[in-house]
Amino acid sequence: MSIRYKQLDVFAARHGGGNPLGVVVDAQGWSDARMQRFAHWTNLVETTFLLPPEAAGADYRARIFTPSKEIPFAGHPTIGSAHAALDAGRVRPNADGIVWQECGAGVLPIRVEGDGPDRELFVQAPKARVVRDAGCGGETLSAVLYGVHLGALPPVCVEGGRRWWVAEFADEAALRAWHPDHAAIRALALATDTLGLCVFARSPGGLAVRAFPAGVGIVEDPASGAANGLIAAYVALHDTSGTLSRGYVVSQGREVGHDARIIIRIEGTDVWVGGRTNTIVDGVVDWRDA
Template structure:
């Protein structure tokens, strides 16, 4: 019987229960990939991560990220949540205000900062590239966007650790009221080998507390709608910076996500000379021991 530490987190939380769930396991150095996948399947969260000693001397720690169905190389909220626990449990120490996460995507810096008296962690988004270029948009995209009017920027397929269709909507109100065809989004995700659609709109009020509203329909990962997605927001920030380099969002903004499914996540996007950083606050909700028998 292996006894390990376990935490259940609320990542990108704006209020109690507002963010995205994450399970984090520490002490599973002796576990096989199959054992990690078995537990992640039983845990049945969008992602479960395993904190491990780094294999690269430049890293603060190593993390492996599992959905219930498979291991993935990178995801935003699992990275931010894992960094939170690495600090809380003293498994890593920041150097000049940064941690360095080792994962299958490579070495990713995570910056510490304080905002309104709370610690925030911002992940440096992986480099991104536009996949669509000047190719015609697929018919599957048109079907998936039925019932919503487009905004000022055209749809684009962008790959930045995770691949997303980025779609601007005409207004925040329309975005929040949209009832998309999830089967059509799933077909689009399959044909484009993407996560699905990250739909966004510019805030309708200056005093809304955010400048961008986001909804992420991750059919490619088997998720109907993600309450808070760091990776999708990192890809979106890259797109906005390149599409509107002198625009009002080109240096960063606040994101509201998840209200349509009973959450209220808040993400901060910082667009700087050294890259794009996406993060927010994390709350530890449950903490204790994990009793999990491994096969002989």
């Protein structure tokens, strides 16, 4: 049976600039093994599968798969799944402009602003907390950041939906020109049970960000919603009255040929991560069990 399928460009400042995502819109009846096999075949960083909700209050359910396993939460699959559900007519925003998406991290509110190609979606990021300081990274973290002129905020490990090491560079140009030791980042990720390292630097428009999720075998991620939510929570904790305290715009991915634009809004202790999604492929998938 042919089933609706979309391939999306999430958090893109221009077409092709964001993070690609595959979405199977009608996955009801698909087994876990079938979803995993399809996600392996697409070979995208993540593929999601939309299902009827199971939790009270949810409008629909999204399951998120990498090519090798299911994960509970990630930023661009969450935003992209909501975009696909809205485009397919599976959901409509409530009177407050919210749709409720169920995933492995719970039932999350997604704010819908605008319509059509100018629509922007924002997910309220899971609450984040600092779980380790730089000392816990030991010599492995020191090796990764050797020679880097760090910024005002010290490196820490932050957890909230995902777990990342984050570090601030003192200079945007140095951040963009950095050639990290990917083997050392992988060693750090495996030793500390994290995705890897996300680095950022202050820029005239907000933050420039680079993410290296070596713990899951990815060299560099072009657009990282969950990681940017963690950075925002860390920044908000320490920059309560500065230029970033109410939110900012993230530039990410230029170093790997992309151009992502991620919007951060900080409302008290709440962090919202969002941006625009483009539908690149809209069709059907004919996927049969072996």
